[in-house]
């Protein structure tokens with residue numbers, strides 16, 4: 404397959420505690436599981452002619468490693484819910500700046516309507532877009548946007 408006809412490649416990253424979606428604070432995060440999210444995002448990507456790979460880790464360095472690895476893999480766009488690292492991680496910010504892969508930041512909850520320490524994100528000013536407060540639907544909207552508007556990246 405030539406580079407021009409290769410499908411757009413999307414990486415979905417979920418940070419700490421998002422493996423607990425479905426049981427974690429359901430009043431805040433809802434009842435869908437991470438597997439539900441991955442299934443719906445995979446369908447959204449596939450229907451739009453893109454591919455999607457999902458990754459979850461509770462460890463900051465593993466997320467940095469995965470972002471760096473994505474560069475070598477030719478990933479075209481990343482959808483990330485960094486969880487609590489949103490509010491703390493210069494390392495994840497620097498990883499995005501280092502690889503230059505465009506990304507959308509997703510939060511299940513509206514972080515701006517919650518505690519003050521959740522209002523600041525180390526990623527938002529570098530993101531193509533930020534979706535917060537639309538529940539797990541936010542992931543699908545982000546994947547849909549990446550799949551239909553992002554371009555294949557030139558290595």
Ligand SMILES: O=C1C[C@@](O)(C(=O)O)C[C@@H](O)[C@@H]1O
Pocket residue numbers: 419420421484485486487488489509510511512513514521
């Ligand atoms: O783990 C999370 C989940 C979250 O990113 C969200 O999806 O709403 C919001 C963060 O503040 C929190 O630490």
